[in-house]
Amino acid sequence: MRYGVSGSGFGNGGSDSGLGEEWGVRAARSRALAVLRVRGRALGAAILPAAVAVVLYAGEVTGHFTGTGWTTARWIVTVLAVLVLLAAAAVALSVARARPAVTPTVELTETAAPDLHRLVRDLADRLDVPAPAAIALTPDCDSWLEDRSHRSHREAGASGSPVLVIGSPFLWWMRVGELRAVLAPVVAGTGPAADPDIASARRFVRGLDAAVAVPDEPGLGALRRLGARGVGRVARLLLRACGNHAAEMERGVAAAGSERAQAVDQGTRIVAQEQVGLAYAGWDRLLTRVALPAWQMGRWPSGLDAGVVSALTELSRRDRLAEGYSSRLGERPACDLLEEPGAVDEAASLLAARLFHGGPAEAGPDWAPVEWSRYPEEVVDRKWRADAARLHEVLDRLSAPEGPGAADAAGAPTLTRVLTHLTTAPDEHPAQAGGEPEDEDAAPAEDELRNPAADTLAAALSARVAREDAEREARITADAAGFSGPDGPWPLCPLVPPRTGRDLLADHVTALVCCAAVDTTGAAPGLDWLDGPALLVDGVRATDLGPHVLALVEEGDPAPLRAWLATTGVRPEKPVRLL
Numbered sequence: 073m074r075y076g077v078s079g080s081g082f083g084n085g086g087s088d089s090g091l092g093e094e095w096g097v098r099a100a101r102s103r104a105l106a107v108l109r110v111r112g113r114a115l116g117a118a119i120l121p122a123a124v125a126v127v128l129y130a131g132e133v134t135g136h137f138t139g140t141g142w143t144t145a146r147w148i149v150t151v152l153a154v155l156v157l158l159a160a161a162a163v164a165l166s167v168a169r170a171r172p173a174v175t176p177t178v179e180l181t182e183t184a185a186p187d188l189h190r191l192v193r194d195l196a197d198r199l200d201v202p203a204p205a206a207i208a209l210t211p212d213c214d215s216w217l218e219d220r221s222h223r224s225h226r227e228a229g230a231s232g233s234p235v236l237v238i239g240s241p242f243l244w245w246m247r248v249g250e251l252r253a254v255l256a257p258v259v260a261g262t263g264p265a266a267d268p269d270i271a272s273a274r275r276f277v278r279g280l281d282a283a284v285a286v287p288d289e290p291g292l293g294a295l296r297r298l299g300a301r302g303v304g305r306v307a308r309l310l311l312r313a314c315g316n317h318a319a320e321m322e323r324g325v326a327a328a329g330s331e332r333a334q335a336v337d338q339g340t341r342i343v344a345q346e347q348v349g350l351a352y353a354g355w356d357r358l359l360t361r362v363a364l365p366a367w368q369m370g371r372w373p374s375g376l377d378a379g380v381v382s383a384l385t386e387l388s389r390r391d392r393l394a395e396g397y398s399s400r401l402g403e404r405p406a407c408d409l410l411e412e413p414g415a416v417d418e419a420a421s422l423l424a425a426r427l428f429h430g431g432p433a434e435a436g437p438d439w440a441p442v443e444w445s446r447y448p449e450e451v452v453d454r455k456w457r458a459d460a461a462r463l464h465e466v467l468d469r470l471s472a473p474e475g476p477g478a479a480d481a482a483g484a485p486t487l488t489r490v491l492t493h494l495t496t497a498p499d500e501h502p503a504q505a506g507g508e509p510e511d512e513d514a515a516p517a518e519d520e521l522r523n524p525a526a527d528t529l530a531a532a533l534s535a536r537v538a539r540e541d542a543e544r545e546a547r548i549t550a551d552a553a554g555f556s557g558p559d560g561p562w563p564l565c566p567l568v569p570p571r572t573g574r575d576l577l578a579d580h581v582t583a584l585v586c587c588a589a590v591d592t593t594g595a596a597p598g599l600d601w602l603d604g605p606a607l608l609v610d611g612v613r614a615t616d617l618g619p620h621v622l623a624l625v626e627e628g629d630p631a632p633l634r635a636w637l638a639t640t641g642v643r644p645e646k647p648v649r650l651l
Contacts, residue, residue: 096328097264103321104273110314111276118160121153159302163283166303170282175218176427177208177237178419180410188409192236192259195252199332201263204236209416211376211424213239213352215254217261219274234265240420243406244377244413245351245384249337250344251406256333257326264325277318283307354384359428361604364567366442366451369458372425374418374441377407382444383601390602428567444599452597452605453590457651459583460485464650466532467493487588487637487644490581491630494525523628530573530625537576578625582617585633587648589614593641609640 128146131137137146182189189207196203204217217234236259242251264270284307286292287300333341358379366373373379407413418441425431432439442450464485471493571579586607589595598608607614620632637644 096324096326096331097267097270098324100264100321100324100328101267101269103317103324104267104269106317107273107276107314107321108269110310110317114310115160118156121149121156125149125153162299163303163306166286166300167276167279167283167307170279170286172219172278172282173285174220175208175210175237176423177210177235178240178416178423180207180209180416184412184416185410188406191248191252191409192255195256195259195336196262198336199256199260199263201260201332202266204234204259204262206235208235208237209240209243209420210237211240211420211427213241213348213355215239215242215258217258217265219265219278221275234262239351240377240417241351241355241380242348243410244381244417245354246344246347246406247403248406248409249340249403250347251409253337253341253344254348256336256341257329260329260332261325263332264328270321270325273318273321277311277314280307280311280314284311350384350387351380354380354387357387357602358383359424360567361602362447362599363424364429365455365604366447367425367429367431369451369455370438371440371442371451372422372431372435373444373447374421375414375444376421376424377417379444379601381405386601430566447599448597448605452599454651455605456583456586456590456597457649459580460587460648461650462536463490463533463580463584466529466536470529470532484647485650486647487584487642490584491624491633491644493529494523494581494624495628495630496525523626526574526577526625526628530577533576533580534573574625578618578621581625582621584648585617585621585637585642587650588637588644588646589640589642591648592643592646595640614640 125146128137128142128149132142132146180188185207192207193203208218215236215238218237220235236255238255242254246254265274284304287297287304289300292300358376362379362383363373363376407417410416422433422435422441426433435441467490586595586597589607589609590597593609595610595614596608598606598613600606600613607617617636620636623629623632634644
């Protein structure tokens with residue numbers, strides 16, 4: 073369970089000496105007691121039938137409750153009490169043994185980051201709170217304290233509680249002073265974490281949350297899964313009863329941490345919070361536009377955190393709102409607090425690939441690291457040619473005639489072939505018996521009727537991509553040892569941007585155009601830090617290709633694209649080299 077949010081400037085605060093003086097912690101303790109009262113009521117309800125049974129038996133001994141009716145009542149209440157106690161014991165045992173989720177992280181020992189550990193300890197001394205038990209990195213733009221005191225985590229070698237989890241992009245983009253200011257409210261949370269009432273309430277809520285997820289765990293038998301579902305319903309009921317109190321407790325703790333951290337680098341904190349938002353934007357763009365294409369090609373960039381600096385520097389160059397941010401690069405970066413920043417960046421990059429895409433825990437022939445200098449050749453060029461090959465394979469199936477000789481009907485992989493197909497009326501196409509099945513009930517929207525040929529090709533292409541994605545997911549599920557984590561199958565947070573059939577078709581046509589440009593004009597694949605794969609014509613990124621491709625796909629108008637090809641010198645009739 074995480075608590076403390078650096079991105080908004082809040083965290084947890086308090087100390088053993090000053091908890092009672094902070095309004096936020098007093099409010100948090102009040103809410104914690106409310107959570108514990110819910111636990112007490114549940115315990116009281118569980119032992120109530122047993123208490124009634126004791127009263128009935130005491131009445132029999134004293135001679136007050138005698139007779140056949142009282143005997144029957146005693147037996148009924150006794151059986152009910154035993155059943156309720158057994159059910160309560162099962163729920164309590166499941167909650168106690170349920171393993172709370174733990175964020176996958178890269179552990180930073182004091183040997184690997186002595187300066188960072190020293191900075192955190194000094195910060196804890198200034199805040200008058202205990203220092204975190206350990207420090208770990210996660211490929212996320214956030215920082216928090218994570219409780220790893222559960223028995224299962226200790227047996228797995230996890231550090232004690234609490235652990236300071238830091239977003240790895242912060243270390244590369246932020247300066248040392250900014251990182252200290254961002255971590256101040258988070259480190260302040262070690263004080264409330266030591267408060268008995270707050271700690272007990274957190275353990276209770278964390279156990280309930282873990283118990284709710286037990287029925288979905290793989291490997292459970294039918295009987296155990298049935299029992300886990302019953303326990304999950306009880307845990308969900310208790311969570312609903314104490315959920316508001318738990319949320320208010322965390323808000324109170326966060327407010328206390330923010331209040332206590334006011335005295336630590338207040339001026340720097342304002343600048344640092346701006347950097348948090350900027351780092352988040354750059355990290356999201358880097359993952360979705362740059363890293364995801366590499367992951368799809370079986371390559372994982374080994375310097376994602378260093379890439380954030382390049383991406384945000386490019387953003388500051390393009391966006392006037394970000395002016396002045398790149399001037400900070402002359403100050404000491406927080407990654408200097410690490411002994412081997414390159415090795416840590418590589419470990420965090422591999423973890424990001426596994427979290428957001430899935431993959432083996434170690435590099436291999438089909439899952440290899442790639443340096444940024446090799447990205448255009450090993451990722452961009454290969455992706456373009458793979459997309460172009462897929463487009464022509466789908467086109468072959470759509471254009472294949474019926475009967476013998478269908479296998480010889482495949483056309484040359486040229487751009488002209490695709491241009492002709494997308495600008496030909498539907499009744500002029502050959503029989504489509506070999507094509508993908510279409511949904512006869514689907515009624516296309518009015519704006520999708522501009523180019524029916526594109527609709528047919530986009531539907532077949534979407535079906536092909538969906539099959540490939542399903543096959544990849546099946547391979548990931550089959551290799552549980554290499555693709556599973558302690559809290560579920562990888563990827564835990566898959567990046568799946570919503571894409572329509574037209575979007576896929578436009579991407580594949582663009583890839584084919586880029587292949588033709590590289591093969592016939594000497595253009596080169598490149599990397600844009602904010603937009604990902606890019607076509608470089610005479611060393612300059614071709615930014616005007618997208619609208620011309622959209623005109624072809626959306627409206628069936630090849631004139632803009634043909635004009636661009638003629639201006640650039642691309643020969644569409646020449647076959648392209650496919651992957």
